[in-house]
Amino acid sequence: MNKPQNICLLGVDGSGKTALATAYLKRLNKTGEPAVHVWSRYRNYLSKPFLGVMRLTGHNRKEMIDGVKIGFHDFSENRFIAYSFLMFQWLDQVIDIVYRFRRRRGNIVCDRCVIDTLVDLCVDTGMDGYIFGRYGKSLITLMPKGTVYFIVNRNKSLVFNSRPDVRADKNYDRRIKLYSRAAKIFGLIFLDNDGSIEYSIEQIVKQVD
Structure with a gap:
């Protein structure tokens, strides 16, 4: 039975990605197909100094919303800042893909990946068309061949019940729409x-078998 080397679980916070990744890893190990768990988000290798400067200018800040501290990147009003951030993030993603994916052998179960970063960047810069165009495609083509991407969907009320902190994300609905757009592209x-972990795992197995 041939399985893709890489399974990536994507989606908004609270959708259950980490629980599914853990359960699927256990399944692979039981069937004699060991895999590694990779978490890939906020890889600011080269972006960190830039974000530090943006903190001084107020474009990168944290706010308390309903008792939850939320970080915001307000780069959409300044194209120079937006393009600069996208440049640094592109380089960061190349480094991350090479380090965490390309150099590995065997099965990888990924909890978030470059597509989650693309959604974040759309929220940060408002440059959806550019990011889901050449910019995003140039990064996704670097991922290992055979990678299968799953957007984990969960009812909004279930998400908010299990993760009350997610309610504080004022961009939650926009993120849902961005993931839907990414799915089409x-x-x-x-x-x-929305059901049991076992049911969700069986859906993954059916897709990759």
């Missing part, structure tokens, strides 16, 4: 996670 698979 990049051919991603929606994974229903």
Whole structure:
């Protein structure tokens, strides 16, 4: 039975990605197909100094919303800042893909990946068309061949009940729409996670077998 080397679980916070990744890893290990768990988000290798400067200018800040501290990147009003951030993030993603994916052998179960970063960047800069165009495609083509991407979907009320902090994200609904748009552009698979973990895992197995 041939399985793709890489399974990537994507989606908004609280959708259940980490729980599914852990369960799927256990399944692979039981069937004699060991895999590694990779978490890939906020990889600011080269962006960190830039974000430090943006903190001084107020474009990178944290706010308390309903008792939850939320970080915001307000780069959409200044194209120079937006393009600069995208340049640094592109380089950061290349480094991350090479280090965490390309150099590895065997099965990888990924909890978030470059597509989650693309969604974050759309929220940060408002440059959706550019990011989901040549910019994003140039990064996704660097991922290992055979990678299968699942957008983990969960009912909003279930998300908010399990993760009250997610309510504080004023961009939650926009993120949902961005993931739907990414699915159409990049051919991603929606994974229903409103039921049991076992049910969701079986959906993954059916897709990759």
